[in-house]
Amino acid sequence: MTSTENTTTDERAYASMAELSAAPLWRQYGELMPAEPPSRARAHLWPYARLRPVALHFSRALSMAEAERRVLMMVNPGLTDPPATVPTLFAGIQIVMPGETARAHRHAANAFRFIIEGDGAVTTVNGEQLAMRPGDLLLTPGWHWHDHAHQGHSPMMWLDGLDYPLVNSLNAGFFELYDAPVQPVANPDEASSRQFRHGRLNPAWRAPSTDHPGVSPVGSYPWEETERALATIAEAASVAGSAAEGILLEYSNPWTGGPVLPTIACRIARLRAGFAGVPRQHTASTIYHVVSGSGSTTVGEQRLDWNDHDTFCVPGWARYAHQVASDGDATLFSYTDEPVLRALGLYREQWL
Incomplete structure (x- = not known):
């Protein structure tokens, strides 16, 4: 058989393959089995000083009834369709004005809120009312x-974190509106936080939920407790912390000691003045929010300069390092998909 005949036969075979919804692995092997993880996500920073005026504009121009949730999505330039901040996680800035109510709903995606500014607002989660104060971490586990x-006097703004990009990629997303604008308050306010606020002394009359395994029973991790822990540890000069992340603490599930949500680990870090992080990379994608202070993070060849309340992301397997000037400490809240990667045996890291 001649070369021309071979080519003609191959073309017919490839055409038949396509008609059968099949494809030749040998033509895509390098793309399907890369030497290192590729990522469409890019390192990117969203400045709060520029986002805040936009959020305030739409607080006047768009009612809660029109918006359902008035959120500015932080869309990664490499992940615009469908929109996501990193491949598995989402970040957004939500604003609620005095006198407003964001109606009750639930979704399969796990979520949390890290409060940025304001006072006088509450969120009710499965009948438990939780106060919202700057620095507080409030959990909204999936299907809650x-x-x-908001009954306060100034704008209430917070960071929304969700795992809906992961949930939707698994084709497991569900959503439902409550049959009334708000749900009834059925439990004492902040009961879960008060019960589990005492270190490893957990209430013996309760047991882990079988309906929501891996979900922390704590509704709110108040900033006053977080700040106290950070300050106590950071004041000890002998405690160096992580060479990459500084004094890094993880919000934990008191039942397991592990992450607060099955798919999301939430952490808080105090970077001392003059901190220069050792570069590293890992397969987990991470979103950072600046609680206070200023500094920079170098991701690959890109430098992200951050200030109070800015948000930025580091894609999985990207080389990164944090730096803080010598004139003051910085505090970073972060969340990551590391629990998913560890559960699947896919977490890997290396120091550079």
Whole structure:
């Protein structure tokens, strides 16, 4: 058989393969089995000083009834369709104004709120009302009813974190509206936080939920407790912390000692003045929010300069290092998909 005949036969075979919804692995092997993890996500920073005026504009131009949730999505330039901040996680800035209520709903995706500014608002999660104060971390596990109400006097703004990009990629997303604008308060306010606020002394009359395994029973991790822990440890000069992340603490599930949500680990770090992180990379994608202070993070060849309340992301397997000037400490809140990667045996890291 001649070369021309071979080519003609191959073309017919490839065409038949396509008609059968099949494809030749040998033509895509390098793309399907890369030497290192590729990522469409890019390192990117969203400046709060520029996002805040936009959020305030839409607080006047768009009612809660029109918006359902008034959120500015932080869309990674490499992940615009569908929109995500990193491949598995989402970040957004939500704003609720005095007198407003964000109606009750629930979804399969796990979520949390890290409060940026404001006072006088509450979120109700499965019948438990939780106060929202700057620096507080509030959990909204998957398929928990939740609504927000604001009776304060100034804008209430927070960082929304969700794992809906992961949930939707697994084709496991569900959503449901509550049959009333708000759900009834059925439990004492902040009961879960008060019960589990005492280190490793957990209430013996309760047991881990079988309906939501891996979900922390704590509704709110208040900033006053977080700041106290950070300050106590950071004041000890002998405690160096992580060479890459400084004094790094993880919000934990008191039942397991592990992450607060099955798919999301939440952490807080104090970077001392003059901190220069050792570069490293890992397969987990991470979103950072600047609680206070200023500094920079070098991701690959890109430098991200950050200030109070900015948000930035480091894609998985990207080389990164944090730096803080010598004139003051910085505090970074972060969340990551590391629990998913560890559960699947896919977490890997290396120091550079």
